[in-house]
Amino acid sequence: MNNINSNQVSRGVEVSSKFFCSMAYNKNLEEQMEFNKDKHYLGTLCKYNHEYKDTGMSLRYKSNGHNCVECLVIYGKKRRIENKDNMKEYLHDYYKKNKEHHKIQCKLWSKKNKKKIIEMRQTYYKKNKEKIYKLSTQWKKDNPEKLKEMNKRYSLKHKEEINKRSKDWGLKNKERMCFLTKRWKENNPEKHKIIQKKAYTKIRSTLKGKINHRMSASVRQSLIKGKNGYRWESLVGYTAKDLEKHLESLFTKEMSWKLFMDGGIHIDHKIPISVFNFNSYNDIDFKRCWALSNLQPLLAKDNLIKHDKIYKDFQPSLCIGVKL
Numbered sequence: 001m002n003n004i005n006s007n008q009v010s011r012g013v014e015v016s017s018k019f020f021c022s023m024a025y026n027k028n029l030e031e032q033m034e035f036n037k038d039k040h041y042l043g044t045l046c047k048y049n050h051e052y053k054d055t056g057m058s059l060r061y062k063s064n065g066h067n068c069v070e071c072l073v074i075y076g077k078k079r080r081i082e083n084k085d086n087m088k089e090y091l092h093d094y095y096k097k098n099k100e101h102h103k104i105q106c107k108l109w110s111k112k113n114k115k116k117i118i119e120m121r122q123t124y125y126k127k128n129k130e131k132i133y134k135l136s137t138q139w140k141k142d143n144p145e146k147l148k149e150m151n152k153r154y155s156l157k158h159k160e161e162i163n164k165r166s167k168d169w170g171l172k173n174k175e176r177m178c179f180l181t182k183r184w185k186e187n188n189p190e191k192h193k194i195i196q197k198k199a200y201t202k203i204r205s206t207l208k209g210k211i212n213h214r215m216s217a218s219v220r221q222s223l224i225k226g227k228n229g230y231r232w233e234s235l236v237g238y239t240a241k242d243l244e245k246h247l248e249s250l251f252t253k254e255m256s257w258k259l260f261m262d263g264g265i266h267i268d269h270k271i272p273i274s275v276f277n278f279n280s281y282n283d284i285d286f287k288r289c290w291a292l293s294n295l296q297p298l299l300a301k302d303n304l305i306k307h308d309k310i311y312k313d314f315q316p317s318l319c320i321g322v323k324l
């Protein structure tokens with residue numbers, strides 16, 4: 001807690017609005033001693049010889065019985081010190097009775113004095129660092145529920161900012177991030193499952209995501225040893241967008257992307273995968289099997305009929321000379 005920032009203070013309990021108001025009030029006393037031609041004039045020296053800036057005269061109120069300003073300031077201060085307890089009670093009562101009015105006044109004042117408030121906060125924080133830290137730690141211990149609620153509200157309000165910060169941190173601390181993520185997943189298997197499911201649903205809710213997902217799974221399934229971590233696009237030599245254009249060009253009247261999204265259209269191999277002879281994505285047959293020209297959109301119901309036919313009629317003859 002070296003540098004002050006407005007969050008730390010505004011989120012802590014130790015600095016109340018009452019404090020700022022009282023500080024502002026004290027400041028007003030000093031300000032009262034400044035010459036204001038609407039309120040003040042220079043008059044005869046008062047009996048306590050309160051001379052205003054070597055003028056040989058006293059600063060006096062135009063109204064208020066033409067009293068000496070300094071006299072009144074000193075008298076006011078003295079009275080407040082003498083009646084500290086009474087004053088406290090009085091202010092407390094006054095505050096209670098005029099809560100709403102006080103709130104509005106405070107807000108108005110704060111709006112006008114934003115810079116001043118930041119300065120005051122910084123000064124107060126620097127002076128009371130230890131005290132603030134102790135009080136805030138204690139408060140956090142005593143109010144875990146409230147703290148949770150406050151943190152929740154804060155993260156909701158500053159979602160983007162927080163995300164960006166943690167993303168930047170993750171990029172700078174890759175190894176640490178990996179370790180922390182892994183540990184979190186191990187400690188929160190249920191939560192991790194839910195997050196994964198959400199991400200999965202989100203990805204598959206877009207056309208690109210759906211094409212990616214289907215192709216990735218199909219290409220992986222067609223390879224005995226899997227994709228080795230490569231993206232399907234880099235293995236087949238075209239992109240999801242290319243495939244989208246290709247499929248759309250072959251759509252019949254019945255077909256639409258909505259139907260595709262609902263699972264009513266399959267990405268079909270004109271010559272089925274089982275006919276090709278490949279073990280790895282480097283084999284020529286893999287490229288031929290997954291070439292755009294071998295793919296077509298097929299209504300799900302037609303695809304099932306086709307499968308049947310291939311297995312019953314075509315498969316045996318196609319298998320001749322083909323290692324499976």
Ligand SMILES: [Zn+2]
Pocket residue numbers: 046047048049050058068069070071072
């Ligand atoms: Zn005086």
